[in-house]
Amino acid sequence: MRVGIAKAFPLRREGPAKLTGTALYTDDLVFPGAWYGQTIRSTVAHGQLLGIELDPAFDWSRVVVLTAADLPGENVVSLIKDDQPILVADEIRHQAEPVALLAAPDRETLREAKQRIHLRTADLPAVFDPLEATQEFAHFALAKGDVEAGLAEAELVIEGTYRVGHQEQLYIENNAMIAVPRPDGGMAIHGSMQCPYYIHAALKRALRLTDSQAVIIQAETGGGFGGKEEYPSIIAIHAALLAQRVGKPVRMIYDRHEDLAATTKRHPAIVKHRTGVTRDGRLVAMDIEVVMDGGAYCTLTPVVLSRGTLHAGGPYSCPNVRVVGRAVATNTPPNGAFRGFGAPQTEFAVEMQVNRIAEALGMSPLELRRRWVYQLGDETPSGQILRESVAGAEVLERAAEAAEYERIRSQTAHAREERSASAAPSSVAQLTSGAERTARGIGIALAWHGAGFTGSGEVKLASVASLELTADGRIVVLTGSTEMGQGTKTIFPQLAAEQLGIDESSVEMAPQDTSIVPDSGPTVASRTAMVVGGLVIQAATRMRETVEASTGRAFADSYAEYAGAHGGLRVDQQFEAYPNVKFDDETYRGDAYPVYGWACAVAEVDVDLDTGETQVRSIVSANDIGKVIHPVLAEGQVEGGTLQGVGYATIEEIKLVDGRYLNDRLATYLIPTALDAPRIEAILVENPFSGAPHGAKGVGELPMDVPAAAVVAAIHDATGAWIHDLPASPERVIAALHGIAPPPLPGISTISPRSVAPAPSADDAGAPEEGLDPQPEARTDPQPMRGPYQE
């Protein structure tokens, strides 16, 4: 049932609206009489909320104030665990945590009211270092063979500890929600989001609404990257609570500062490796420990950790493997979904390790990977036999060849030797000429990425996509899958039309409105093209067969007639498990993913030896995505993901003081501009997945897994210095080059001198109340995991 895709590819469906400025994003929507909402947030990392004080000099009749005491339903943002409150009731667990809500008819009043509300808090000791944290959100263990025996047998054991910090998704459209009361007592939400049905579930619970009373409508969405997977739920609830009280629409539009300060980031991680090899380059044992910092609440952390754990060994066949992953709580804002979802962290670490082992063995990093990379029939640490679409070796060769990896590597090695021969040990004072100041290097990294949900997630989701032939002869795709720039609205009509034998312009897309479209699962995990796209094709196949069986003619020539005669036709297609794909959640063994995508990046860099600044000159990224549905859109995913990986590698870092994000503005949290961006060459490779009717394996996240390690390897190739922590910022490069103390570890808050001793917070006029327990309470979480959730 393989589908041949048309040669001519449709233009982005909503492209003209976006290009002419007529596409309506949330903040562009006008609701007459709407009020403006605002969130009052904590300014301590851990503390007791003693009181919320309203300045009596202010006229509070003009505004609405809501606190935890005013909530109509449970004080819970419904997700995996019920640990995150909608508003703090007593214990503050992180900076920028929502404590109260304000709404006013105009922005000026709102601004003034915000200045007149004060939180009285008493500090509690805060935990910032994940290695010191005692509360665990999740842990996983993978074992294959006998690691200790393997390490004992090895001729060389290489150890390494790699740390990565937070990364902000930095969609250019900030989070935004507008709540509009409905005549039936319910609430409509118009907003920027990836997962309308996540919000639907959370809103129903928070406001005690029925299914039909909660209506979630996606506005045009200006990027997500995982950042609009789960956090929009809390914003929608806040807006809805205010709208319910005011009785008018309420706009909750975050500005960049609030979005950066309060919303989820990529999890920081500490990954330790011990790898045993033989002198001739055989991989004998991998012992890996992963610790992720979940922040103050669970959010999606267990699934992020699971993906990180399952990918931690990289795409390499090894007889003895042990991976232990755990995620802990700290008093920092919760971390959540971000493109790659745990894999970029652990794959950075394993690729660093492989490149360092190649150096230790005096082997080419490319050659070492050729020997180690998974082949068809190999077994993964979870006991999965790789039965099809195994293309690590292919992407490796494609990228290495296109980038001329070995040729350039021999050039850079030569230049490095000349530099070290002609100059004494590098020091800033001795570097005078421009040629000496810059060193060029090349680096390579390889990755795999499990396609779709982890483990049994997709089966539990049981997603639905529908195709409708209306009585008046229109053909409409109905899915809950959202468009956030990746191309859902373009490829679904394309896939349906191809199967129906009609022009894609004859296929409409229903709006992403929960009162209209079914729950197709969240728009995450690179699953939209693969899983939901597959359902669309299956629905179209059934529709075509039904119509053609009835009319005896080709669908294209007879569907209008069929629609008139039968009053239309609707096909609901529900996901069925891929054949022979089984994962046991209890033992954590089996087919962790139905199939894998494979990617290889080769990066070339120039490192300024005076400033430590890295300019990534070019990146070649070869990605096996199963089937290319739309080459322009697929390349766009690879190029965009690659640049996010370059930012992760070189400049993107959140710095924290006392658990607060220090650089919480776009002037201080930097992402690559067009001048920072390298030339990116995307190579698309096709090894189809038999479980999906079109063979697609997903493309969104895969390219994010490889750039960071390739760039750091290139920095090493240029300078001879290994940077173990991301980002490889100028400070870290200089520190490594000159053997001086590196900057603080990424992802871990420093503590300001003022707050070393527990003291009343800045907002607190009085001393902590008597009887307050100064020790952090050991928190156990009785709630079972609800799921499935994914990136």
Added chain:
Amino acid sequence: MTYRFTVNGADVALDVPGMRRLLDALREDLGLTGTKEGCGEGECGACSVLIDGEVVDSCLVPVSQVDGTSVMTVEGLASDAGMDAIQEAFLVHGGAQCGICTPGMLMAARAYIDQGGAPVDEDIREAIAGNLCRCTGYTKIIDAIAAAAAAQPV
């Protein structure tokens, strides 16, 4: 006081505080929501518009400064004949993904091409360095601008 200027060729008279951001005047007083706010502090370029042909961040410009000028926004690019050459090039080359940086990016591209910019990679990168995009990696945006610049009659 009343500020008079043109927006996309049409005369405008606004009686608003002089320090009101041009961005807000466009979006809220004139209903031109094509211009987007990404950061509000001149870092992202999503709110880029042209004032007398020069690219500016409209979040940093008070209305009092545009009195007597000619302002062009994304809504002014297309005509009755359809999208302009740059918009078409973005559509064909895949220069717009989520679309939120697109209006500002188009204005920077328009200024570049109107000022005689050539289809040269480095020069285009410089011209759009003030406009952040998180989706595309810039490759297809640069391709689109280069294509539009190459097609421009000299």
